[in-house]
Amino acid sequence: MTGAFPGTRAASSTAPGARSKSLHLHAVRKQYGGRTVVNIEDLVLGAHGIEGLIGPNGAGKTTLMKLITNVVSPDSGRIEYHLPDETVLLSAKKPDAIARMGIVKSNQVIQDFESLSIRESLLLALAGAKEEKFWKVLSDKTFQRRAVQEIDEYLDIFSFQNPDGTAGSAGEKKLLDILRCLLLKPRFLLMDEPTAGLPQEETDKVMDLMRTKTRENDLSILIIEHDLDLIWQTCEYVHFMAEGEILLQGTPTEVRNNATVAEKYLGASHA
Ligand SMILES: Nc1ncnc2c1ncn2[C@@H]1O[C@H](COP(=O)(O)OP(=O)(O)OP(=O)(O)O)[C@@H](O)[C@H]1O
Numbered sequence: 001m002t003g004a005f006p007g008t009r010a011a012s013s014t015a016p017g018a019r020s021k022s023l024h025l026h027a028v029r030k031q032y033g034g035r036t037v038v039n040i041e042d043l044v045l046g047a048h049g050i051e052g053l054i055g056p057n058g059a060g061k062t063t064l065m066k067l068i069t070n071v072v073s074p075d076s077g078r079i080e081y082h083l084p085d086e087t088v089l090l091s092a093k094k095p096d097a098i099a100r101m102g103i104v105k106s107n108q109v110i111q112d113f114e115s116l117s118i119r120e121s122l123l124l125a126l127a128g129a130k131e132e133k134f135w136k137v138l139s140d141k142t143f144q145r146r147a148v149q150e151i152d153e154y155l156d157i158f159s160f161q162n163p164d165g166t167a168g169s170a171g172e173k174k175l176l177d178i179l180r181c182l183l184l185k186p187r188f189l190l191m192d193e194p195t196a197g198l199p200q201e202e203t204d205k206v207m208d209l210m211r212t213k214t215r216e217n218d219l220s221i222l223i224i225e226h227d228l229d230l231i232w233q234t235c236e237y238v239h240f241m242a243e244g245e246i247l248l249q250g251t252p253t254e255v256r257n258n259a260t261v262a263e264k265y266l267g268a269s270h271a
């Protein structure tokens, strides 16, 4: 297991299994009302295929993801996106530019999709991924044909009650948000409690899809989840956050068996 401050070289190594991109955070701080909610000295994300970010309520997990997508600006520090030929300073980019670079965040609290049908929402995501002025591509017949095919592939996997209607339950909205993110063709997917409220069967399908996507598409995924069984089963590497800081990192087995995690998060029953 590495300590809280791993060297940043590991992620850019050419060792087998190394990923082609990673996020590097250096001395990143965020305060709300004088209280520090994120305080990260050095953190590399995305060196493994699917990574987990766990920690108690209020640890700063969601804020950390919002800092990466620059929906929230850090008070200080640097967040860099390392690609094979360039390094991009994310805190200098707008959220929509970051999304177009392929860093996409799913939402813990789902926005209102109520005015659009499930199919329309997915079509909009596909069009938005293709071009900034998405209304231009919406009327393109070739785009429409391909889009329907791609959307149908997803709709065949998941059981929406009525894809031509609006998303009904909280679970359907959550699923729709995940599919919307995938249609944006992310290279780095930040998933904030993606399966909270989903039936187990749908959760399993989402996770299977994520595993396939990381294998086939050079996609890196960071998942925040309180369902720790899902984390242990799905993630290759886990970061443990508490009170704004990354306290531990390691394989699921290493993190699961660590006394600090047991004490600060899992409670006595898991210790
Ligand atoms: N916009 C905001 N204004 C003020 N305080 C905020 C704001 N956003 C987050 N916080 C506070 O920052 C802390 C970290 O919140 P955050 O949502 O990042 O935690 P979290 O780890 O995602 O928790 P949870 O597991 O409950 O989702 C909390 O104490 C929260 O109340």
Ligand SMILES: [Mg+2]
Residues within 6 Å of the ligand: 061, 062, 063, 108, 192
């Ligand atoms: Mg959160």
